[in-house]
Amino acid sequence: MQLQQLHTVWLQRLNMSLAILHVCGCPIPRFFGARLKRPRTLINLDPANDELPYECDIDVRELVNVEDVMNELELGPNGALLYAMEYIEVNLDWLITRIRRATAEFAVPYLFIDCPGQVELYTHNEVMTKITQQLTKALDLRLVAVHLIDSTLCVDAYRYLSAVFLSLSAMMQLELPHINVLSKIDMVMDHTDDLSFSLDYYAGVSDLSQLLWTLQTTRHPMSEKFKEFNRLIAELIEDYGLVSFEPLDIQDKECALRVLGRCDTANGHIMNSEKVEDPSDPVSGVRLFQAGFSDAGEFLDEYLERYEERLQQR
Amino acid sequence: MAASSSADVKIPKSPVVILMIGMAGSGKSTLMHRMVVRLSKHKKVYTVNLDPAVRNLAYPVNIDIRDSVNYKEVMKHFGLGPNGAIMTSLNLFATKFDQVLNILNKRAENLDVVLIDTPGQIEVFNWSASGQIICDALAVSYPTIVCYVVDTARCVKPVTFMSNMLYACSILYKTKLPFIVSFNKIDVISHDFLKEWMEDFEKLGDALSRETSYVASLSKSMSLAMEEFYRNLRSVGVSAVTGAGGEDFEKAIQEACTEFQESYVPFLVEQRRDLEEKRKASVEEQMKTFERGLDRAKATNKRGRDTDLDQLGEDVQNLSIEERDYMMDCMD
Numbered sequence: 001m002q003l004q005q006l007h008t009v010w011l012q013r014l015n016m017s018l019a020i021l022h023v024c025g026c027p028i029p030r031f032f033g034a035r036l037k038r039p040r041t042l043i044n045l046d047p048a049n050d051e052l053p054y055e056c057d058i059d060v061r062e063l064v065n066v067e068d069v070m071n072e073l074e075l076g077p078n079g080a081l082l083y084a085m086e087y088i089e090v091n092l093d094w095l096i097t098r099i100r101r102a103t104a105e106f107a108v109p110y111l112f113i114d115c116p117g118q119v120e121l122y123t124h125n126e127v128m129t130k131i132t133q134q135l136t137k138a139l140d141l142r143l144v145a146v147h148l149i150d151s152t153l154c155v156d157a158y159r160y161l162s163a164v165f166l167s168l169s170a171m172m173q174l175e176l177p178h179i180n181v182l183s184k185i186d187m188v189m190d191h192t193d194d195l196s197f198s199l200d201y202y203a204g205v206s207d208l209s210q211l212l213w214t215l216q217t218t219r220h221p222m223s224e225k226f227k228e229f230n231r232l233i234a235e236l237i238e239d240y241g242l243v244s245f246e247p248l249d250i251q252d253k254e255c256a257l258r259v260l261g262r263c264d265t266a267n268g269h270i271m272n273s274e275k276v277e278d279p280s281d282p283v284s285g286v287r288l289f290q291a292g293f294s295d296a297g298e299f300l301d302e303y304l305e306r307y308e309e310r311l312q313q314r
Numbered sequence: 315m316a317a318s319s320s321a322d323v324k325i326p327k328s329p330v331v332i333l334m335i336g337m338a339g340s341g342k343s344t345l346m347h348r349m350v351v352r353l354s355k356h357k358k359v360y361t362v363n364l365d366p367a368v369r370n371l372a373y374p375v376n377i378d379i380r381d382s383v384n385y386k387e388v389m390k391h392f393g394l395g396p397n398g399a400i401m402t403s404l405n406l407f408a409t410k411f412d413q414v415l416n417i418l419n420k421r422a423e424n425l426d427v428v429l430i431d432t433p434g435q436i437e438v439f440n441w442s443a444s445g446q447i448i449c450d451a452l453a454v455s456y457p458t459i460v461c462y463v464v465d466t467a468r469c470v471k472p473v474t475f476m477s478n479m480l481y482a483c484s485i486l487y488k489t490k491l492p493f494i495v496s497f498n499k500i501d502v503i504s505h506d507f508l509k510e511w512m513e514d515f516e517k518l519g520d521a522l523s524r525e526t527s528y529v530a531s532l533s534k535s536m537s538l539a540m541e542e543f544y545r546n547l548r549s550v551g552v553s554a555v556t557g558a559g560g561e562d563f564e565k566a567i568q569e570a571c572t573e574f575q576e577s578y579v580p581f582l583v584e585q586r587r588d589l590e591e592k593r594k595a596s597v598e599e600q601m602k603t604f605e606r607g608l609d610r611a612k613a614t615n616k617r618g619r620d621t622d623l624d625q626l627g628e629d630v631q632n633l634s635i636e637e638r639d640y641m642m643d644c645m646d
Contacts, residue, residue: 048395048397076369077396082338118437119337120337122477123477123481124474158490159488161483162483162486163484165483166484169477170477172532173473173477221578221581222487236536
């Protein structure tokens with residue numbers, strides 16, 4: 001699905017759980033669920049989720065299901081989703097109990113939570129914010145929001161900025177540390193001629209002047225009118241180190257682990273590194289050392305190599 | 315595609331196509347109804363509904379996606395949930411959008427305004443390839459403007475207002491078309507406080523700092539940038555229920571049209587061939603995705619039987635967009 005998806009990573013300090021909220025259709029839970037050896041609990045918080053491509057440990061659809069709500073209350077899909085989310089909020093104990101039970105045996109529990117993608121939940125409806133706040137309080141969680149955007153829809157400067165605004169919009173409401181991810185980067189690679197600026201930009205090696213230059217030289221009626229606004233926004237992004245994107249190609253393990261590594265830094269899981277035994281886990285001592293020395297550019301070169309290899313094997 | 319394949323053909327000045335975009339609950343469809351009633355008193359209005367999941371529409375529709383694509387059937391045959399089904403329905407419709415343009419071309423001489431209602435799931439339209447296909451196809455054929463509908467009552471909290479306006483930016487930068495923000499429901503709460511916030515970033519800054527502290531400093535810096543945005547933004551306050559602000563709305567449309575003629579037309583005419591090729595490629599991509607989905611459904615053989623799915627596949631290939639037989643001047 002090409003819907004923008006919002007993920008939140010929830011981390012609990014000291015024997016508490018880390019969670020990554022993930023939206024339906026997104027491959028991350030499938031990947032992490034299957035291949036990551038880190039002990040984790042997968043939770044589906046989307047009452048309107050389609051078929052789940054992964055096995056989850058806790059499924060909120062057992063509590064409330066959007067299709068049922070639609071039928072019983074004769075609401076449309078949006079109304080039903082909002083109703084379902086508010087229902088979950090009111091009955092949050094259901095979820096809290098189950099999370100406690102599921103994470104009881106883990107030394108360093110880690111939660112992945114799949115969240116609904118409806119933008120209304122992250123702009124003017126406060127139900128998601130209330131849910132995250134209540135869960136944080138009850139379970140002592142540290143949360144990180146992971147926001148996934150389909151990179152094939154961001155291939156020119158204007159659309160890229162559009163994605164930036166989207167992320168900013170959600171950041172304002174959720175009030176959580178935020179990681180932005182451009183997914184399906186391998187599909188963008190297939191069409192590099194269409195890109196108006198280099199892939200480095202996507203890797204977060206953000207060059208402010210390049211973005212501005214691209215915007216200003218794009219021959220479009222908007223460029224003149226919004227020249228000043230573009231400049232101010234670009235400055236804002238740079239000053240605050242806001243919105244840098246992590247590229248993600250779900251078929252590339254290194255890529256996915258790198259994103260996970262970023263999450264771990266943002267939510268503090270790296271503090272638990274000595275408790276982690278698996279050396280392939282991004283948080284383990286070994287990898288932290290490696291990560292410290294690699295910069296985005298290097299990562300991108302290595303990724304490109306692996307991508308080429310995969311292409312040849314096809 | 316009829317007229318727009320040749321670069322010599324100009325973009326006509328009429329009809330004006332207005333894309334109504336807004337979040338669920340913003341009052342988009344109600345506003346659309348109100349505008350249909352208002353405008354048809356002195357203009358010839360045509361309506362298109364792109365929301366496959368809407369139950370009842372108060373206004374008469376000329377082209378309705380629900381006539382061509384059955385959203386419940388899509389849910390069943392593909393084993394999708396409500397969101398997936400809406401997305402897929404729109405994708406299917408978008409692959410046949412040139413038929414819509416053909417119908418519009420035939421009617422164009424006798425039309426002044428075309429109002430298009432988009433799905434309530436705003437992201438289905440904005441963050442999908444099909445939304446892009448539809449927008450781009452319209453923009454090179456007729457003066458197209460975007461009307462972003464906002465629920466004023468929900469903007470009372472400054473953070474929510476900022477969030478909403480950032481979302482508006484996102485849509486503006488995505489569609490790259492003349493833009494009107496309609497603050498709806500002014501019968502419930504006047505939008506004067508919003509006008510104040512937009513004109514004076516310090517007032518907004520104060521309101522923000524009284525709110526939450528986490529995003530306070532970020533919001534303040536952002537409000538400075540946003541003030542620049544508001545300076546170039548066309549906004550009106552309306553009430554779909556009472557009809558208030560109708561005149562302002564019409565004026566804004568006029569201005570947006572002029573903007574389109576003066577700034578956008580030269581650019582779009584040049585880009586037309588390019589955009590047309592991209593659109594075709596996108597449509598092919600969509601058809602392939604659909605076929606893959608169909609194959610997958612067959613393979614897993616979930617809820618539909620093979621024959622049903624074959625029929626569905628055929629129906630899609632032959633999908634034809636119909637026009638309902640509403641008389642243009644026959645509106646309440």
